Amino acid sequence: MAHEVGKLEVPEWSIAVDQTGTLKPEPGSRQLSASPSSASLLTNTSNCNNKPKILLMGLSKAGKTSIRNVIFHKMSANETQFLDPTHKIDKIDISNKSFLDFQLWDFPGKLDISHLRDKEDTFTIEKIFVEARVLIFVIDPVEEKHGIAIDRLHTTMMEAHKINSKMKVEVFIHKSDSINEDKKIDNIREMTHRINRKLMAAGMQDKIHISFRTTSIYDHSIFEAMSIVCQQLLENVLPPFENILNAFVSSNKMEKAFIFDLHPKIFIATDSSTFDMPTYELCCDMLDLIADMGCIYQDYEGGEERGVFSTCSVIKLNDTLLHLKQINRHLALVCIQMQQDTACNQGILDYNFQQLKRGIQEVLKVANL
Numbered sequence: 001m002a003h004e005v006g007k008l009e010v011p012e013w014s015i016a017v018d019q020t021g022t023l024k025p026e027p028g029s030r031q032l033s034a035s036p037s038s039a040s041l042l043t044n045t046s047n048c049n050n051k052p053k054i055l056l057m058g059l060s061k062a063g064k065t066s067i068r069n070v071i072f073h074k075m076s077a078n079e080t081q082f083l084d085p086t087h088k089i090d091k092i093d094i095s096n097k098s099f100l101d102f103q104l105w106d107f108p109g110k111l112d113i114s115h116l117r118d119k120e121d122t123f124t125i126e127k128i129f130v131e132a133r134v135l136i137f138v139i140d141p142v143e144e145k146h147g148i149a150i151d152r153l154h155t156t157m158m159e160a161h162k163i164n165s166k167m168k169v170e171v172f173i174h175k176s177d178s179i180n181e182d183k184k185i186d187n188i189r190e191m192t193h194r195i196n197r198k199l200m201a202a203g204m205q206d207k208i209h210i211s212f213r214t215t216s217i218y219d220h221s222i223f224e225a226m227s228i229v230c231q232q233l234l235e236n237v238l239p240p241f242e243n244i245l246n247a248f249v250s251s252n253k254m255e256k257a258f259i260f261d262l263h264p265k266i267f268i269a270t271d272s273s274t275f276d277m278p279t280y281e282l283c284c285d286m287l288d289l290i291a292d293m294g295c296i297y298q299d300y301e302g303g304e305e306r307g308v309f310s311t312c313s314v315i316k317l318n319d320t321l322l323h324l325k326q327i328n329r330h331l332a333l334v335c336i337q338m339q340q341d342t343a344c345n346q347g348i349l350d351y352n353f354q355q356l357k358r359g360i361q362e363v364l365k366v367a368n369l
Contacts, residue, residue, distance in 0.1 A: 052102045052233050053131050057156060058138035059149050060085060060109025063174045063217065067138065068092065068106055070217045071226055071264050077217040085109070097263040099330035099369075100230055102133075114155045129163040134229050138172045141187040142179060150191060154198045157208055168209040170229050171195070177216040188214060220281045227266045234268060237367050241269035244359045249273065249335070251352050257335035258283055259327070259360070262291075268331070283334040286315055286322045327357050 056064045066080035072094060086108045095101040105128070116125050137156065139149045153171065160167055173191060176184055192212050199205040213225040231238060245257045249271045256279050258267040265287055267280075290313050312325040321337045333356065 051131070052133045053105055054102055054229065054233075055105050055107065055128070055132050055135045056138070057107045057111075057135060057152075058109060058172075058174075059140070059143070059145070059152065061143075062109065062138040062140045062149070064106055064109070064138050065090075066217055067172070067174070067215070067222055067226075068104060071223065071266070072098075072104070074263075080217065094264075097330075099261045099268065100233070100264070100266070101369075102230075102233055112152060112155075113159045114152075117155075117159060125159055126163050129160045129167065132160070132164055132167050134232055135160060135167055135169045136172055136229060137169065138174045139191065140175050141173050141184070141191065142175055146187075146191065147194075150194050150198070153195065154202075157199075157210075158202065158204070161204065161208055165207065168232060169211070170225070171210065171212045172215045172222075172225060173212060174215050176214040176221065177218045184214065188212065220277070220284050223265055223284060224277070224280060226264075227268070230261075230266050231268060234369075237363050237369065238269055240363045241360065242272055244356055244363075245269060245271035248333075248352060248356045252335075252349055253337065255279070255336040255338060256283075257333060260287060260332050260334055261330055262287070262326075262332055263330065279336060282317075282320075282322065282336065286313075286324060286334060287332075289315070290324060325353050325357075327360055331360070333357075 056068060058064050063080075065083050065086050066075075066077075069075040069080060069083065070077055072092065086106055088108060089111070090106040092104045092106065094104055113125065113128075135156070137149075137153045139146055139153070143149075153169075157169055160169075171191075173188055179187065195210070196205060199208060199210070213221075213228070215222045215225045241259060245259070248254065249257050256273055256275075257271050258280070259269040260267050260283070265284060267283075312323070314324075315322040316339070319339045321339055323335045323337065324332055326332045333353065
């Protein structure tokens, strides 16, 4: 669909602020709280009650720790084969080198919430689920015991709902690269049916928010799935981000645009046009390429590494142009443009990006992020 090229008018966003400067969410939305200090996160979680949590659960060898290391610690997928099993709850602060600011709790596969319930250990159960925004439950569809995993998931959801009814559940049907497409579809259909049937029998099908995603650490599907999870921590800023991106895409005749958190390679927002995996993979590959170049040509300023991300980059692939422009230390705009749509001159494109950058920064300032 053709668009007229012109200057970008940044749309208004619906984030209200009261007279004291406090962010007021729109009706029906949740308020974003200011990020607390992470100095004592790993030693004293009682001081971090306002910090959102994402829980990572599943049976042993389902791939939980591999997911965490590939996304947030830049470990290659092949290296995860040598990871030791998780024996205790591992609490990780994600705010380091990242725009995102939350706790990720990686649980050992042997920890069964039902055992804590049988011991009447309500204090530990409440400590786990309070302030949790999302529960990620990882299931290995190749394992013959995935029926046990479904039972574990059901028990966990029931206990969590008693404490935190607003928590959402994301089921990662993991290691999808190891099975063929037909079997993958059958496994997904069977597991979703069994889980939904259990929820229906308990009368909870309309009370628990649950989604299913196929993932693998050997492709970009795990980054897409984790991006969708992390966006749930930014509910109030997503609509204005999307409006700004829509205006930018329309004004510059772009095909697609993403705002990425650079370090974990997670996109925190995109425009409203149709999402397709090849386009997303292309943008991720560009981030990898520029990051690798940054390691080679980096310089140092003020004692900190400053790589190629501090500038802007354009890569041409046949008739496709990939643009990367940094918004701030952690965020960058990555967008795709067809060469025949490059009617606007570089000056207009730069001006429109500065408008987008200003709009994004104002939203973040109002939201205290």
